[in-house]
Amino acid sequence: MAGKAAPARNVLFGKYEMGRLLGKGTFAKVYHGRNLMTHDSVAIKVILKDRVKKEGLLEQVRREISVMGLVRHPHIVELKEVMATKSKVYFVMEYVNGGELFVKLSQQGKLTEDGGRKYFQQLLSAVDFCHSRGVSHRDLKPENLLLDENGNLKVSDFGLSALPEQLRIDGLLHTRCGTPAYVAPEVLRKRGYEGAKSDLWSCGVILFVLLAGSLPFKADNVMKLYRKIFKAEFEFPPWFSSEAKEMVSKLLVVDPEKRASMDEIMQSSWFQKGFTKPLSFNDKDELNSEISDLTNPKLLSSSPPFYNAFEFISSMSSGFDLTSLFESKKKQASIFTSKCSASAIIAKLQSLAQKLNFKATNQREFKVRLQAKEEGRKGKLAVTVEVYEVAPELAVVEFSKSAGDTLEYNKFCEKDVRPALKDIVWSWQGENECL
Amino acid sequence: MGCYHSKKPKSPGYEEPTVLAAETPFTVSEVEALYELFKKLSSSIINDGLIHREEFQLALFRNRNMKNLFADRIFDLFDLKRNGVIEFGEFVRSLGIFHPNASIKDKITFAFRLYDLRQTGFIEQEELKEMVLALLHESELILSDDVIETIVEKTFNEADMKGDGKIDEEEWREFVMKYPSLIKNMTLPYLKDITMAFPSFVATTEVEDSDM
Numbered sequence: 001m002a003g004k005a006a007p008a009r010n011v012l013f014g015k016y017e018m019g020r021l022l023g024k025g026t027f028a029k030v031y032h033g034r035n036l037m038t039h040d041s042v043a044i045k046v047i048l049k050d051r052v053k054k055e056g057l058l059e060q061v062r063r064e065i066s067v068m069g070l071v072r073h074p075h076i077v078e079l080k081e082v083m084a085t086k087s088k089v090y091f092v093m094e095y096v097n098g099g100e101l102f103v104k105l106s107q108q109g110k111l112t113e114d115g116g117r118k119y120f121q122q123l124l125s126a127v128d129f130c131h132s133r134g135v136s137h138r139d140l141k142p143e144n145l146l147l148d149e150n151g152n153l154k155v156s157d158f159g160l161s162a163l164p165e166q167l168r169i170d171g172l173l174h175t176r177c178g179t180p181a182y183v184a185p186e187v188l189r190k191r192g193y194e195g196a197k198s199d200l201w202s203c204g205v206i207l208f209v210l211l212a213g214s215l216p217f218k219a220d221n222v223m224k225l226y227r228k229i230f231k232a233e234f235e236f237p238p239w240f241s242s243e244a245k246e247m248v249s250k251l252l253v254v255d256p257e258k259r260a261s262m263d264e265i266m267q268s269s270w271f272q273k274g275f276t277k278p279l280s281f282n283d284k285d286e287l288n289s290e291i292s293d294l295t296n297p298k299l300l301s302s303s304p305p306f307y308n309a310f311e312f313i314s315s316m317s318s319g320f321d322l323t324s325l326f327e328s329k330k331k332q333a334s335i336f337t338s339k340c341s342a343s344a345i346i347a348k349l350q351s352l353a354q355k356l357n358f359k360a361t362n363q364r365e366f367k368v369r370l371q372a373k374e375e376g377r378k379g380k381l382a383v384t385v386e387v388y389e390v391a392p393e394l395a396v397v398e399f400s401k402s403a404g405d406t407l408e409y410n411k412f413c414e415k416d417v418r419p420a421l422k423d424i425v426w427s428w429q430g431e432n433e434c435l
Numbered sequence: 436m437g438c439y440h441s442k443k444p445k446s447p448g449y450e451e452p453t454v455l456a457a458e459t460p461f462t463v464s465e466v467e468a469l470y471e472l473f474k475k476l477s478s479s480i481i482n483d484g485l486i487h488r489e490e491f492q493l494a495l496f497r498n499r500n501m502k503n504l505f506a507d508r509i510f511d512l513f514d515l516k517r518n519g520v521i522e523f524g525e526f527v528r529s530l531g532i533f534h535p536n537a538s539i540k541d542k543i544t545f546a547f548r549l550y551d552l553r554q555t556g557f558i559e560q561e562e563l564k565e566m567v568l569a570l571l572h573e574s575e576l577i578l579s580d581d582v583i584e585t586i587v588e589k590t591f592n593e594a595d596m597k598g599d600g601k602i603d604e605e606e607w608r609e610f611v612m613k614y615p616s617l618i619k620n621m622t623l624p625y626l627k628d629i630t631m632a633f634p635s636f637v638a639t640t641e642v643e644d645s646d647m
Contacts, residue, residue, distance in 0.1 A: 013462045049637075062634045069631030082630040083464040084637040085644045309563055309590035310550070310610070310617050313570050319505030320549075322533065324495050325476070326625045326632060337576060391582045427574045430496075 011036070012090060013083055018044060027051050032095065042080065045091040052089075061089060067158045070133050073378070074278035075126035077146065077156040096154045098147030105142060110213030113244060114274070119145070120207050121275050122153035127199050128262050129377055132407055136195025140202035141182040142209060180222060181205065181215050185230050185254045197256040200265070204251025211244055212237050216252065230254065243270040277379045304342035304366045307388035307396050315398070318430030332410050333428040334399045340424045342366050342387045342395050349385055352420050369402065377405040381412060394426075446477060446484025448522020452642070455524060459531030463642050464630050466527055471633035473523050486521035504569040508549045533623040542621035547607045557601035560591045 010018040012033070019032035022043060033044040052058050068079035078094040101119060105111070111119070123145065130137055137144075137158060144157040180188065184201035208216040216234035219225040228234070232254045236245050247270050250260035265271055307315075314320055315335055338345055349368050353360035358370045363384070372381040381404030388396045399417070401409040418428075452466035461469065476494050477486045489499040491510050496503070513521045513529040521529075532541045548554070552562045564587045571578060578586075594602045594610040602610070611617050625632070 013464065015462055058638055062637060065631050065634035065637070069628060069634075079631060081462075081464070081627070082468075082634060082637060083462060084467070084640040085642045086640060087644055089637045306589075308593065308614065309567050309586050310594075311614060312586070313505070313566050314546075314617055314620055316574060317503075317505045317570050318573070319495065319503035319507070319509065320620050322495075322509070322620070322623055323625060326472070326623070326629075337574065391578065391586050393582065394576070394578060394586075427576060429574070 012044065016042065016044060016092060027055075027057070033092070041095040041097075043093045043095045045093060047089040047091070049084075049087055049089060064158050065091075067135050071130050071135055071158070073126050073129045075122045075153050075155060076129070077154045093156075094154070096146040096148050096156070098149055098151060100143060101145040101147055101153065102142035104147065105210065105213065108213075111210050113211060113241060116207065116210035116244075117270070117273065119153050119210055120203070121271065122278070123155065123203060123206065124262070124266060124271070125278055125377070126153070126155045127203060128266065129405075131196045131199070131262060132377060132405075136199050137202075138187075138195055138198065140199055140206060142206060145206070180225055180229070181217055183229070184256065185232070186256050188226055188229060194256060196262070197259055200251055200259055200262065201256075204248055207244075207251065208234070208248050211240060211248075216248075247271070277375050277377070304387055304389040304395070307390045309390075311388075312390050312396065315396070316429050321430065332413055333431055334413070335429040336397050336421075337390075337426040338395045338397055338424050339393055339426050340395060342389055345387050345395060345397055345424060348421065348424055352417070355420070356416055372404070376408045378408075379404055381405065381408050383409065383412070446473070446523050448485065448520075448524055450524040450527075455527045459527060460534040460536040461527065461531060461626075461629075464636065464640070465626075467636035467640055467642070468630045468633040469527055469530065470523065471635050472629070473526050477521075477523075484523075486526065488519070491521070503573060504566065505549075508552065512545065512548055530623075530626065533621060534626045535622055535624060537622075539618070542618045543608050543611050544604065546611070546618055546621055547604050550607075557603055558594075558607065559601050560587065563587050563591055 012018055015037070016033045016035055019034065022030045022032055024030065028045050028047045031044045031046065033042045034040070035042060047061060049058065052061055065079065065082050068076075072078060077096055080092045080094065083090040083092065110116075123140075127137060127140070135158075137155065139157060140155070144155060146154045146156050148154055182202045182205045184198035187198050205216055214237075217225055217228045219228055232252050234252065236248070240248075247265065247268065250265065253259040316337070318324075340348070346362075346366060346368060349370070350360050352358075353368075353370050356370075357374075358372055361369050361371070363369050366387040368385045370383045370385065374380070382402045384400050384402045386398045386400075388398070390396055399413065418425075452463045452470070455461065455466045456463040459466075473486070474484070476490055477484050479490045479493055480499060481487055481490070488507075488510055492501045492503070492506060493499040495501075495506050510521070511517075513525055515525045515528070516522070531537055532545050547558070550558045550562065550566065552565065553559075564583070567583060567587055570576075571583070591602070592598075594606055596606050596609065597603075630636070
C-alpha cells in the first residue's frame with residue numbers, strides 16, 4: 001500500500017469493503033465500510049490492541065461489546081458484529097451519517113424549545129431502555145449523540161458503560177469516568193454511585209446545553225468547575241420557559257436521592273408534548289408475516305387450521321430447540337397445548353384481553369392480536385396468538401410478540417397471561433420434563 | 436515473537452478457524468466466538484474439550500440425565516464421525532446449517548435426516564408414530580390410541596404423495612415447501628450475534644493480520 005491515501009480495495013474478512021476514514025480517537029479509527037453481500041453502508045471502528053492493552057483496557061473493550069449487544073434500540077447506534085485479528089479489533093456498526101448533534105448545535109448556537117425537546121425525548125427513551133436492561137451509559141455528552149439522515153438521535157460510545165455485574169455488592173459503582181462538565185457530583189466525589197441516577201444528571205446538562213447553547217457549569221479552571229457542580233450552581237438564560245427551567249432544575253439536583261426519576265421526567269407534561277415512542281424493529285417482520293399468511297391456502301378456511309404431526313413435533317419438542325445452547329437463562333415458553341376447542345380458546349383470549357385492558361382484534365378466524373392501550377418502552381405492546389388443531393381434543397396455541405419491548409412482553413406473558421390461562425392449558429412447551 | 440509459543444492447548448478435535456470459516460457461513464471471528472461457547476459446553480461435566488451426550492443434555496435442559504429422543508437425534512447428527520462425542524469441527528459445521536444465511540436445501544435435508552430415525556433414507560409411518568409418542572410423553576400429554584393413529588395417518592398420507600408407504604426426501608421437500616414453518620427451528624437468529632455474545636475471542640484470536 002506504499003503510502004497511498006486510498007488502497008485499491010481493502011476487504012475485511014471477505015465480508016466488508018473498507019472505505020474512507022470517518023474519524024479518529026486515541027485508541028481507534030472509524031472508517032466507512034460496505035457489506036459486500038447486502039451493499040449496506042456500515043461504520044467500522046478499528047481498535048489497536050497494543051494501545052488498548054498497554055492501558056489495561058482490553059477488558060473494557062470486551063465489556064463494551066457485551067453491553068452494545070444488549071441494547072438494541074432505534075435511538076442507539078447498533079453494533080452489528082465484531083471481528084478481530086492479533087493486532088486489531090473491528091466493531092462493525094450501523095452507519096449514522098447526519099453528524100454529531102454537537103456540531104449542529106455549534107452551528108446553530110441553540111435550539112428552539114420544540115427542537116431541543118425532540119432530542120431530549122429521543123435521548124431519554126434510549127437511556128431509559130438501557131436502564132431497563134441494567135446498563136448505565138456513564139458518558140453521556142453531546143459528542144456521543146449522533147444524528148441519522150432523518151435528523152433522529154443515535155446514542156453512541158458505550159466504552160465506559162457498566163453492566164450489572166460491574167456493580168459492587170452494595171449496588172453502587174466505584175470507578176470514576178466521564179467528562180467533568182457533564183458528570184454528576186456524586187461521580188466526581190468518587191463516592192460509590194448509582195449509574196442510572198448519574199445518567200439523569202448528564203441528561204439534565206444536555207437538555208440545558210440544547211436549549212441554552214452553552215454549558216450550565218463553566219469555569220476557567222477545573223477546581224472552580226467542580227465547586228460549581230458540587231453546588232449545582234448555574235443560571236438560566238432569559239429565554240428558558242418556566243416549564244423547561246423546572247425540567248432542568250429537577251435533574252440538576254446534587255443529592256442523587258432527591259434527583260427526579262426517569263418516570264417522573266417522562267411523565268411530565270413538558271416531556272410528553274408531541275412525544276411518540278420509537279417503534280420496535282419487529283413491525284417490519286410482522287408486515288412480512290401478514291403477507292405470507294395470505295399466500296398460505298390452509299389459512300383461509302373457517303375451521304381451525306390443522307397442525308400436522310411434523311409441525312406439532314418441531315414446534316413443541318424442547319429437544320429441537322437449540323436456542324437454549326446460547327442462553328444461560330431458561331427462556332419463556334411461548335406455546336402450549338390445550339384440551340379445549342379452538343373457539344373456546346379464542347373466547348377465553350378475548351375475555352383475557354378485556355380484563356387486561358388490551359384491544360383484541362381478529363386477524364383471521366383463529367388468530368387474535370392483543371394490543372396494549374398504553375404506550376410501552378418501544379411503543380404499544382402487541383401480541384399475536386394463533387390457535388391450531390392437531391386433533392379434535394388437542395389444540396396448540398402459539399404466542400408471539402408482534403410489536404413492543406421484549407422485556408415487557410416477557411413480563412406480560414409471565415405475570416398476566418400464564419396465570420390467567422391456567423385452567424385451559426394442558427402443558428407448556430418444554431416444561432413438563434419431570435426435572 | 437516468543438510470547439506466542441505458550442499457547443493454551445486446544446481441544447482434541449480442534450480445527451483452524453480459517454478452514455472452518457471457508458466451509459461454513461461463519462466468518463473467522465464467528466468461528467472463534469463459537470469456540471468460546473464450545474469450550475464452555477465441552478467442559479461442563481468432563482473437561483476434555485469434547486461435548487459428551489450428557490453435556491449436550493445439560494446445555495439443552497439444564498439436566499444431564501434428561502433423555503429426549505429429539506435431542507438424541509440432533510446429537511447423533513452433529514456427531515459426524517459417529518464416535519459418541521461432538522468435536523469442535525463437527526460443532527461448527529453442524530451449527531452452520533442453522534445459520535440464517537445457510538441454504539434452505541441444507542436445512543430441509545438436515546430435518547429429513549433428523550426424522551429418518553433408522554437412517555433408511557425414508558421416513559416411515561412407524562417412525563412418525565414413534566416421534567409423536569415421544570413428544571406426547573415429553574409433554575405429559577395423554578391421548579387415546581385412536582386419536583394418535585388419526586394424527587399420524589392424516590399427516591403421513593398428505594406427505595406421502597406417491598402413496599408408497601414411506602416419505603422420501605423429494606416428498607419431504609415438497610411437504611416443507613407447503614408448510615414452511617416446519618423448518619423454523621432449523622434457523623437460529625442468535626448465530627448472527629455470536630461475536631457479541633462471546634466477545635472474549637477478541638483477546639485470544641490467532642488470526643494474523645495478513646490472513647484477512
